[in-house]
Each structure stands twice: as C-alpha cells, then as structure tokens.
Amino acid sequence: MKKNNFIYTVVMYFLIFVLIFPLIILLIWSITNNWPWPHMFPNSFGLRGYRQIFSFSNKTIKILLFSVWLSSVVTLITLIISIPAAKALGVYNFKGKKFIKILVLAPIIVPPLTVVMGIHVTFIKLGLANTFWGVVLVHLIPCLPYGIRILTDVFEIIGESMEMQARVLGARPMQAFFRITLPLITPGLISAGSLIFIVSFSQYFLTFLIGGGRIVTFSMLLFPYIQSGDRMMASAYSVVFIFTVLIVLLSVEKVVKIYYKTENHFYL
Amino acid sequence: MNTKMKPYILLLPALTILIGIFISGLILGLVQSFGYFPVIGLKNFTLRYYLEVLTDKDFLQSLKFSFYISLISSVIAVILGVILAYSILKSRHKKSIEKFIYKLPIIVPHTIAALLVYNLFSQSGVIPRILYNVGIINSQNQFPSLVFDKVGIGIIIAYLWKEIPFIAMVVYTILSNINNRLVEVALNLGANNRQIFWHILLPLIMPSIFSSFIIIFAFSFGAFEVSYLLGPTSPKTLPVKAYIEYTNPDLTNRPYTMVINMILTFISVLFVWIYSRTFKLISKYNG
DSSP states (O other), X not given: OHHHHHHHHHHHHHHHHHHHHHHHHHHHHHTEEEOOTTOSSOSEEOOHHHHHHHOTTSSHHHHHHHHHHHHHHHHHHHHHHHHHHHHHHHHOOOTTHHHHHHHHHHHHHSOHHHHHHXXXXXXXXXXXXXXXXXXXXXXXXXXXXXXXXXXXXXXXXXXXXXXXXXXXXXXXXHHHIIIIIHHHHHHHHHHHHHHHHHHHHHOOHHHHHHHTTTSOOHHHHHHHHHHHTOHHHHHHHHHHHHHHHXXXXXXXXXXXXXXXXXXXXXXX | OHHHHHHHHHHHHHHHHIIIIIIHHHHHHHHHHTTOBGGGTBXXXXXXXXXHHHTOHHHHHHHHHHHHHHHHHHHHHXXXXXXXXXXXXXXXXXXXXXXXXXXXXXXXXXXXXXXXXHHHHSTTSHHHHHXXXXXXXXXXXXXXXXXXXXXXXXXXXXXXXXXXXXXXXXXXXXXXXXXXXXXXXXXXXXXXXXXXXXXXXXXXXXXXXXXXXXXXXXXXXXXXHHHHHHOOSSSOOHHHHHHHHHTOSOGGGHHHHHHHHHHHHHHHHHHHHHHHHHHHHHHHHTO
C-alpha cells in the first residue's frame, strides 16, 4: 500500500512537472538577450522585452489597461444578466426550462467563429462593428454560459426561502435582494466573475473580427509576436498577460474579503 | 399569472442576447450558406455551395485533419487527465496541488499555449537542444519539426497542455467526493486497488469524463488560434480554412465560408446529441 502511494506521488509530480516546465521556459525566454542553438542556457540575460512593453513612448500599457477595462465591463454586464437568468433556472420550474438550459450552454459547443462570421455584416450595418460596445456584445456570447451555469448551481443550493423570509418580514424586493440574496451568492459571483474575466481577456478572434483593428486588446498585441516567432518578445508579452490576469483576480478576491470583514465588524 | 411569467421575465435579458446575437448569427450564417447574401446581390437559395464544398478534395482533407486532431488530443487528454486525478487522490500533499492545477489551464489562453509548444518543440526549441547536448541527435535537422508539421503533433501537444489539467480537475473533484464506504466495502470483500478502480471508481466518474470529453472535443474542433499558429499550410483545419475563405476580398466567396462554418457547427451539435443520447442510455441501464 505504501509503495503504491509512492508510485502515484511520482506519477503526479512527473505530470505536474511536464505541465509546469513550459511556463518556466517561457519565463526564462522573456528575460533572454541571446540564446543561440545549441546552448542549454541563454548566453546573456536582459530586460529588453519588458523595457519595451513598459516604456512610456509605447502604447502597450495603455492597451493593457484598456483590455482590463473592456473585460471588466464584459464581466460586469455578464454577471448582471446572469443573476436573474440563473435564478429563474435554479429556483423555478417552468415550461421550456430544459430547452433554455441547452440554449444557454450551446455557445460552449458551437464554434464562436461561426456565430461571429454570420453576424458580422449585420454588426457593420448596425454600426456596431469596430466599436467598443460591439466588441463587448460579442464577448458576451462565450462568457454568458459560464456566468449562468455557475450561478444556476449557486441558486439551486440556496433556493428562495431566505429571500421569501425577508419579504414576509416586510422587506421590499430590492432590499431583499441586496441584503439577503447578494451576500449569499457572492462566492459564486467571484468565481463566475473570475472565469468570465479570463474568457473575455483571452479572446483573440472575436475582438479581431468585430473590432476590425480599431479596438485593440492585449491579446491582439501578443498574437503577431507569437505568429512571427519572435520568442523573446512573445514570451515577455505572455508573462505580462498571465501576471495581469493573476493580479486582477487576486485583487478582486482581496477587495471583496476586506469589504466583508469591515461589514462584519460594523455589525459586530 | 404574474408568478407564472416571473421566470421568463428574469430570463429576458439573457435570452435577448442569446437570440439576438448567438441564434441570429447562426441563422444568418445558415442563410448565407444557401447562397442568400443580398449585400452583394445573391438572392437565390441554392444547394450549389454545399455540393461544391462537400465534393472538394481539399475540404475533405481539412475535415479529416480537424477530426483527427480533436479526437487524438481529446482521447489522450482524458486518459492522462484521469491518471493525474487518480494519482493526486492517491498521493499525499493534495490540497495545494489541487488548487494549482485548477488555475493553470484557465489562466493561460490558447495563443500562449501555442507559444509554449513553439518554444519547446520547434527545431531550435528547448527539447531538441536537450537531445543534442545529451548526444541523442547530432544536428538540428535530425529533430523532426513538430510545429507546422503535417501530422499536427504541435497542435495536439498544445491542446493536451490545456486539457489535461481541465480533465484532471473535473475528475478529481468527483473522485474526492465519492463516498469512501464503497471503496471500503470492496476492500473488505477482497478487491484489490486495480479492481476498485475499474469496477467502482471508473463507472462512477464515467458520465463526467464523457461530458468533459465532448466539451474539449467540440472546442478543439471549432477553435482557430492554435491550429492557425502551429498548423501546416496544408492540410488546414476547418476553422483556419473558414477564416481564409472569409478574408478573401471576393465577397462572392462568402457562401463557401458559411458552408464550412455550418458543417463545423453541425458536427459539433451532432456530438452533443450523441452525448445526450448515450447519457440517457447509460442512466437507463443504471436504473
């Protein structure tokens, strides 16, 4: 039994190493000045890539912040739309529920490329193509399934009884929502929101097509570097990408935690 | 009456977006695939484009290539993902690792996964460097280029890197929630570890393995980025082919794009349908 466990531990660490190793290489390549074949280690290190990204003359930082802003807007809208939908699907029984559940998950299965190519001409006619809101709208399609799915699970667990109780005690609907339901679903909102942010922030193709080159996000800056095989720059951009996502997620978690703590103190 | 309408009212914003963009996009694409594209004066419904695409050798090759890549990468991801999940379950120090593999696959987008493969497996990548320094290969050219290759190995590796943690995460969540008593009973009755895995754990995790298989299969079948960045110039995967047709400045080509898109969508939906049928069948036999 013990020996068996040892083998599993080895297998586990091996597989995890295989998954981590490419990220370590990415990090090394991003601080490399010169790494000619066939050297195992770079000849010289340097921060040229990062210096270029963070230099003020460059638009990269602006675009990075703009991307964070765009994805935050997408996340917020997705959550606002997802909350009532998830409540309907999680709490109530009604005609056509099964069908709507399938419809909600369909964008995960149907290639987004198909949808966007189909609607592109209409977006151009409506004046939505090449605009901020046009891009936000198409981002909703891959994001909504995650928001609704996760929050439906949450509503299935918490049900409606707490909110009903508040209503019976005389709370207005808005009061009941903000005082009772919202705090209850907050953990779900954070995990759904994180996932939605990542999905939106990672979109390349939808932004590229609907944004028409006018709306430029960080994913779009990164893409040509990967395409041209400029390893050092592509790696530096990737590292910045990954860190940005991590920072946004961690700070959201932190802010929410602080908010809840102070609120608790207030009531204590 | 009011309470009856309530769920529909709550669903209204979500359905507006889903029908307004998702369903409309699909229907508009479908209509264009039949040759109805008034913007450039095409106004007759015809099956011509479907016939032409479906008999085109290049298209069939792309279809095969896409199918092959998705199938191979999804099958291997499922096998390795289950092994990883089971290994985590069986080993110590689970907690932190569980949290880590959960985050790894979702934070890094597919474009960066493609870069990781390029960094490692191209002919000047890290893997050939290691092989050279160990003495297994004598020159750069001896290492088979695994990116831009006709067999699509680079693409498959990129998908594996994203999908193994995803499968492992799903399977691990379920494995760790399975009631331990079942395992204990089996142990008492003299079952060994292998029997427990094949006869108790595997049947219990099968439905979620199957559904995550469908999700990753459909995703890699319809995704553009990885095969665009790492794929060979021929054969192209279907999404890349659709993109190239789409960017053709000659708009009369548009219906061909939409036919490819519709076939892509049809196959993805078909897979989900097969999945739900099998799922029903399985649950029927399980009582």
